[in-house]
Amino acid sequence: MKNSISTSFSRRSFLKTSVLAGGGMLIGFNLFQACKPEVVPPVDVSQLNFNDFNAFIKIADNGMVTIFSPNPEIGQGVKTSMPMLIAEELDVSWDNVHVVQGELDTKNFVRQVAGGSQSIRQGWEPLRQTGATARQMLINAAAAKWGVGASECSTKEGVITNAKGDTLGYGEVVKEAAVLEIPENIVLKDPKDFKIIGKDIPNIDIDKIITGKPLYGMDYKEEGMVVASVLRPPSFGEKLVDCNAIDIKGIEGVIDVIKFGDKVAVLAKDTWTAMKAKKALKATWTSDTKLESTEEHDKILKNLLDGKEFTTLRADGDVKKAFAEADQVIERIYESPFLPHNCMEPMNFFADVTKNKVRLVGPVQTPEGTARRVAELLERDIKDVSVEMTRMGGGFGRRLYGDFALEAAEISKIAQKPVKVVYSREDDMSAGIYRPAIKYKISASVKDGNVTGYHLKEASINSNMYGLIPNFFPAGAIENYQVDVAKYTSNITTGAWRAPYTNFLSFAEQSFFDELAELLEVDRIQLRLDLLQKVKGTTDERIQYSPERLEEVIKVAVDKSGWGKTKEGVYQGFSVYYCHNTHVAEVADVVLENDIPVVKKITCVVDCGIVVNPLGAKNQIEGGIIDGVGHAMYGDFSFKEGEPQDKNFNTYRLIRLNETPVVETHFIDSNLAPTGLGEPTLPPAGAAVANAIKAAKGIRLYKQPFIKNMNYKAPLG
Numbered sequence: 001m002k003n004s005i006s007t008s009f010s011r012r013s014f015l016k017t018s019v020l021a022g023g024g025m026l027i028g029f030n031l032f033q034a035c036k037p038e039v040v041p042p043v044d045v046s047q048l049n050f051n052d053f054n055a056f057i058k059i060a061d062n063g064m065v066t067i068f069s070p071n072p073e074i075g076q077g078v079k080t081s082m083p084m085l086i087a088e089e090l091d092v093s094w095d096n097v098h099v100v101q102g103e104l105d106t107k108n109f110v111r112q113v114a115g116g117s118q119s120i121r122q123g124w125e126p127l128r129q130t131g132a133t134a135r136q137m138l139i140n141a142a143a144a145k146w147g148v149g150a151s152e153c154s155t156k157e158g159v160i161t162n163a164k165g166d167t168l169g170y171g172e173v174v175k176e177a178a179v180l181e182i183p184e185n186i187v188l189k190d191p192k193d194f195k196i197i198g199k200d201i202p203n204i205d206i207d208k209i210i211t212g213k214p215l216y217g218m219d220y221k222e223e224g225m226v227v228a229s230v231l232r233p234p235s236f237g238e239k240l241v242d243c244n245a246i247d248i249k250g251i252e253g254v255i256d257v258i259k260f261g262d263k264v265a266v267l268a269k270d271t272w273t274a275m276k277a278k279k280a281l282k283a284t285w286t287s288d289t290k291l292e293s294t295e296e297h298d299k300i301l302k303n304l305l306d307g308k309e310f311t312t313l314r315a316d317g318d319v320k321k322a323f324a325e326a327d328q329v330i331e332r333i334y335e336s337p338f339l340p341h342n343c344m345e346p347m348n349f350f351a352d353v354t355k356n357k358v359r360l361v362g363p364v365q366t367p368e369g370t371a372r373r374v375a376e377l378l379e380r381d382i383k384d385v386s387v388e389m390t391r392m393g394g395g396f397g398r399r400l401y402g403d404f405a406l407e408a409a410e411i412s413k414i415a416q417k418p419v420k421v422v423y424s425r426e427d428d429m430s431a432g433i434y435r436p437a438i439k440y441k442i443s444a445s446v447k448d449g450n451v452t453g454y455h456l457k458e459a460s461i462n463s464n465m466y467g468l469i470p471n472f473f474p475a476g477a478i479e480n481y482q483v484d485v486a487k488y489t490s491n492i493t494t495g496a497w498r499a500p501y502t503n504f505l506s507f508a509e510q511s512f513f514d515e516l517a518e519l520l521e522v523d524r525i526q527l528r529l530d531l532l533q534k535v536k537g538t539t540d541e542r543i544q545y546s547p548e549r550l551e552e553v554i555k556v557a558v559d560k561s562g563w564g565k566t567k568e569g570v571y572q573g574f575s576v577y578y579c580h581n582t583h584v585a586e587v588a589d590v591v592l593e594n595d596i597p598v599v600k601k602i603t604c605v606v607d608c609g610i611v612v613n614p615l616g617a618k619n620q621i622e623g624g625i626i627d628g629v630g631h632a633m634y635g636d637f638s639f640k641e642g643e644p645q646d647k648n649f650n651t652y653r654l655i656r657l658n659e660t661p662v663v664e665t666h667f668i669d670s671n672l673a674p675t676g677l678g679e680p681t682l683p684p685a686g687a688a689v690a691n692a693i694k695a696a697k698g699i700r701l702y703k704q705p706f707i708k709n710m711n712y713k714a715p716l717g
Contacts, residue, residue: 025177059171061172061175063092063170064097066099067087068100077203077613077616077620079099080613081201084196085127089129091135091157091158091195120677128188136187138177143162145176198614201613217350217392219390220390220420222350226419227270227274228407228411229265230278235287235291235643236291236643237292238642240283241285251277253269255269255417267411267415267417291641291643292639292641292642293642300461301437301460301488304487305457312482313483314470314483319455319481322480326446328446328519330444333440333442334440334508338494340429340434340435342429342654343394343399346424347399347431351409351420357386358380358384358386362388363389363393368387370406378413401433425649432492432494434493434497435500437460438459440456451531453480456482458483458505460488463487472578473576473578476543477547478534499679503631504686514687515700532547535547550576550578553583556585557574557585557666570589571692572587573689575688582677586602586684586688588601589602590692597689599661602625602664604681606668609673617677624681625661625681626661626663627682628681629685634653689706
């Protein structure tokens with residue numbers, strides 16, 4: 001069944017021309033649902049410079065299609081998958097599609113952001129409508145040329161065919177199509193007719209990646225550019241007093257030493273010289289605040305949990321009454337450390353600040369927000385600031401903040417030179433921004449064998465919403481349900497870390513439900529299924545998850561993992577979670593080697609709606625799970641008097657190649673619109689592993705990382 005809809009585009013949001021260089025058709029489009037009414041096309045689009053204007057599809061006379069991908073590419077695959085949506089509805093062969101990374105264009109694009117696993121979800125309808133509208137215009141042009149009705153024509157891989165069997169390639173009618181009115185109604189394909197969506201499409205940049213072609217910010221070079229290595233305060237809360245800048249300026253290859261704020265930048269002809277000279281810097285620092293340590297944070301968070309200064313995010317029923325009337329109350333505390341992001345490509349950015357413009361180039365997840373902050377910093381009009389996006393060697397939330405771009409811009413302004421700031425690995429790990437340290441206290445009341453109350457308290461460093469979503473499971477499943485948060489404000493900079501709302505909360509809650517099932521002496525899977533039954537048919541619009549979809553991933557995971565049927569010596573742990581609009585269930589298989597738990601396999605079942613690119617989707621799922629397992633097992637990060645205690649991988653423990661589990665992925669067949677995939681498989685991984693370790697060793701874990709805290713055990717009951 002085809003889906004006939006009215007276009008959500010105003011006529012002004014499409015640009016049409018027949019006088020492009022070499023001929024062809026240009027279609028400018030607004031990326032997301034709400035077109036910006038103030039967008040006015042240029043009077044003569046034939047004069048557009050395609051390096052400066054990117055909100056378009058270009059269909060050339062030879063039938064080749066160029067699609068500009070506007071969102072930042074951080075390895076999540078949007079540079080491949082978003083153009084796939086357009087190409088599917090345009091009905092062209094993927095072999096005839098050329099994809100180009102777009103620049104920041106705030107006039108014609110909305111939400112040029114990579115974060116929250118939202119790119120495909122937000123672009124699903126608008127991008128398909130764009131492709132379908134272009135296809136209909138081409139059909140209309142061909143029909144007019146033949147003197148037949150448009151309904152008599154069909155398309156296949158860039159070729160239009162009429163009822164008589166006559167054919168015309170898209171390139172043969174683009175000039176005529178360019179001057180036609182935009183159709184009021186279009187027809188989107190039925191999912192069963194998809195030829196590109198749902199097929200394994202290799203990453204659009206894969207050849208360049210494996211052959212080492214320039215793609216990333218670290219690759220970017222420009223004539224006259226100097227490299228800056230920045231010395232930052234060694235402890236959070238310290239300020240610069242002085243440094244031996246004169247000595248450093250005498251080092252061969254050093255161009256300048258610049259103080260800005262509480263930082264010192266060494267400018268040199270190349271990266272090696274800049275970093276070597278920075279190491280020779282000797283600076284003195286001072287602080288007018290107490291420099292914080294991990295031991296102090298631990299006490300602060302404990303006091304927060306025991307205190308009364310909480311903000312209530314949700315309160316159903318009467319938790320206090322339920323606890324007072326309970327036969328038994330179970331209470332557990334779960335703890336997580338700060339974590340760095342450790343992107344494979346350290347932070348870097350290029351800036352060229354001149355009197356006429358501010359040109360920024362590099363890897364950033366928030367180009368618009370970064371441009372705005374740079375404009376404010378330099379006291380410039382935002383119109384003077386341009387951002388060109390490179391591919392990113394990992395983001396995970398770290399590249400949301402753009403602090404590295406601000407550094408580059410400020411240094412360039414002072415030096416009056418084009419500058420690229422390059423972080424070393426030590427800079428990357430010690431300059432922030434981190435996942436905040438968090439403690440959760442979860443309490444549940446039991447009456448007559450039933451869970452009657454649930455109280456979740458969060459105490460965090462800085463951010464009391466990064467670890468907590470009050471309307472996810474088990475919201476709605478327990479009559480008396482309350483979520484409270486409290487935070488301590490620290491000098492240590494924290495922020496989003498992959499799956500920022502749920503990366504640790506999932507471990508806490510799903511471990512708690514396993515322990516609750518043990519206390520009630522009921523099957524752990526059935527406990528979750530029974531709770532979900534209470535949410536079905538709810539009219540509570542706050543509930544964000546689907547109990548039916550959670551139930552299905554649970555049942556499929558049980559089946560596909562061989563739950564309870566493994567051979568001797570294999571111990572299993574279960575977890576199910578909803579976040580970033582996607583429902584995921586995971587089963588971990590753990591064995592003991594020299595009495596140490598080793599994760600051998602993760603069976604993962606995902607309901608993310610329609611899978612746009614299965615190859616890319618599996619990569620995201622596997623990467624998220626391995627990331628989740630690795631950080632839950634090994635990730636630890638601490639501070640002493642405000643200074644990070646781990647500066648590189650010789651002391652910071654990451655998961656190793658021989659420790660990565662096999663990941664077996666299963667998708668729920670669906671015709672529903674796609675949801676996020678970059679983050680949802682990470683949160684359940686830690687809980688599945690923790691529950692498997694309990695089965696293997698009888699140890700219930702409450703702290704991450706697991707290997708460090710294997711002897712941490714609380715009594716049941």
